[in-house]
Amino acid sequence: MQTDEFAEMVSDALDHLYDQASLQTHPLAPALGILPLPGETRAEALRRTLHEAVESLRPPAAVPQSQPEWLPYRVLSLHYLGSWPAQDVCGELSFSMSSFYRQRNRALEAVASVLWSQRSPLSGQDREPDEPTQEQAGERTLRELTALPHATVSLPALLGGVIETLRPLAGRQRVTIRPHVAASGSTVCIAPQALRQILLGLLADCIATMENEDLPIQLCCRGQALVCQVQVRDACGCLAQKLNAAGETDTSFWRSLVEACEGRVWTRAGATGQSVLGVSIPLPSAAASVLIVEDDADAIALYRRHLEPAGYAVHAAHSEAEVREALARRMPDLILLDIILPERDGWTVLSELSDDARARRIPIVVCSIAAHAELARSLGAADVLQKPITREQLLETVAQCLNSRGTAASADPAGCAPDPSSPPHPSDRAPATR
DSSP, X not given: OOHHHHHHHHHHHHHTTTOHHHHHTOTHHHHHTOOOOTTOOHHHHHHHHHHHHHHTTOOOTTSOTTSGGGXXXXXXXXXXXXXXOHHHHHHHHTOOHHHHHHHHHHHHHHHHHHHHHHOOSSOTTTSOTTSHHHHHXXXXXXXXXXXXXXXXXXXXXXXXXXXXXXHHHHHHHTEEEEEEEOSTTOEEEEOHHHHHHHHHHHHHHXXXXXXXXXXXXXXXXXTTEEEEEEXXXXXXXXXXXXXXXXXXXXXXHHHHHHHHTTOEEEEEEOGGGOEEEEEEEEOOSOOOEEEEEOSOHHHHHHHHHHHGGGTOEEEEESSHHHXXXXXXXXXXXXXXXXXXXXXXXXXXXXXXXXXXXXXXXXOEEEEETTOOHHHHHHTTOSEEEESSOOHHHHHXXXXXXXXXXXXXXXOOOOOOOOOTTSOOOGGGOOOOXX
């Protein structure tokens, strides 16, 4: 295969990055010799590979984001990963359509070069499953999964996707998966791809040893860890090591991934003669939370695209009444406040928050085309951003305000009280089975 043909395949795959059917049969996957993870489709594996290739173009953190070195990465990240139309990318980066195509083509060449150097000399169909390169690929995949960025994840949504993927296997074994996610702490900051593979592998191994049974699974945050527990007849049987094609002991991939994430696998006796198989995965310090006070849905979506990939937990309120409701639920670490709001404008909201003893400690950044810096600061604003706001301006201002407050990325962890019906805490667990 020639490099220009390969580059065209890469460009076409990025054009269809979120088209499951196209990626599932795309010729780029066999050209790269991609091996899907357990429970992962070929489309998901190819999408992950493309994401990683684009991220490899990200300049070092020491390079200011205002420098031109960032342009190729930002064009690909916004246009392909973020699904932004070309016109919106031009508006965000303040350059012409011709500049967009020039930067995009330059970045596509770089991504194709990265992937060309990673391609396998053998296609996925030609490779023997017991070749040493498969073991090397597994080790490389572990490194890649543990290096993926963390994001705010809805545990019910992620677990629902895992259960949907396992539906054919569960149906064949006549196993009914019964999920429970504790109401508090149902959203965590974690690498979603790694967690998905752990849950898929754990549940698949359990289902394979069951027939015509229920499989209860519980997810809960305890301290700085995410705990997953399943109740089974024979936890040790679910963890039994198998022999691979070479006759060597083969540990399940998901257990290796738990270990790579510095987590642990444990078992203990459960109620009614069953046993409990558990996984504990350490969580990073909770992300700083940002409350957006804005009545424009497009503006809120733009803020989310800027803030969430940077690790912030983003919430939104559309009016002064919703602001009060949001503050009653949980105090954010920072507020982005628009001035033009329905009913009562942002100036009134800013004044009232500054007079509120609980809310007074929260930095408020006024973000509006109608912003008046002197007025905003006199009413208690920490800073002012005039719309339109660039991604660099927003991230820099948010970081500065949080740092000056001394709470950047240090919000209280999303604690999760154990469900009364859950199995006992793993602190009295049996020794790890690994």
